[in-house]
Amino acid sequence: MSHFPGFAMNSFLPTEQRLAITCRLYPAFPREPAVLVRLIKHIYKRVHDDANAMLKPWGINHPEYNILMMMYGTEGFTLNPSQLADAAGEKSANITRLTNELCDKALIERTADAEDRRKVTLTLTAKGVALIEKFLPDVCALLEQETASLQSREMVQLERLLKKFLTQLDNQTDQG
Amino acid sequence: MSHFPGFAMNSFLPTEQRLAITCRLYPAFPREPAVLVRLIKHIYKRVHDDANAMLKPWGINHPEYNILMMMYGTEGFTLNPSQLADAAGEKSANITRLTNELCDKALIERTADAEDRRKVTLTLTAKGVALIEKFLPDVCALLEQETASLQSREMVQLERLLKKFLTQLDNQTDQG
DNA sequence: AATCGATAGTACATAAATGTACTAAATGAG
């Protein structure tokens, strides 16, 4: 496949064909939702792998990157674990482990919160900020490369649809 | 939040705000691609969790479900491990483990391929097919519920855009 | 102030996923 430049391979085809057969065997099966969920999964895995590969030379992995960036995107570079869990989309037990690793690497610091002694304050160190600004050019290049096939209009459209999807997932708990 | 029926909460807001700040600090940062990647991650995790919760009473988890369904969607309910890896989007080492579990549960069967003795043939058992047809109503309900906010036109649009995205990821290896 | 319930975080055990190295068999070049 990749021997023919310009030929767009399609890693999703085997999945899609099997969903089609499923619909024939079991007509109530909702093809479109199933396709969307599978596409999301395939894309997520691919993006995750790419990010890990790109970040490896910098000594961090994708989840650690996400945490660093969420701190970088916060005034004062400071956040506590539960806010991090929300922002980075990780379970709280995972945050403990990941932030431990980042502390070991001296990229962030853990201090006690003065106001509420249950809370912990995590802060990017100077070393952490410096690392982020060193790897950001690579990150930007990867992100742009990954979305190169989408026009800016299409990205906006995609964002809107994905948000609509996510909102429904968020509200699901309320209803059923 | 969930005390107010009809109020659409937005679990993505904390992430999005931090990406906005990142763009201010580092103007080269491509907001739109970054937002898309994060949305995909949030949605994937949510869908994965929901599926696991729904499938638990049936004694399987989401990756096992994916494997069963890929076999169900194949003529003869038969597939070998590498085809399964492609279709289900799992690494091959993971396929070995997952299919072992399904064999232990007697939902699939592993036999040697007569033609090529390196290959292994995996087949759904009658028990496996029966289980699938028992849990499919729940699966259909969940899929429909998850996508209830999207009109059919929007789903088609979303599918098109996600495929375009994935195709670019597939072709990335060719280009560097 | 004493108590009860909720919240923040972590420790620890377990589950899930991956990388790597290996075996066996097929393919292909000489």
Place this chain on the structure above:
DNA sequence: CTCATTTAGTACATTTATGTACTATCGATT
């Protein structure tokens, strides 16, 4: 045919992620 290469699959060690139970603290109520 024979040897080297590629392919299919798995075993094993390691990494990553999660569930659960627990500690400490806060806040509200009495």
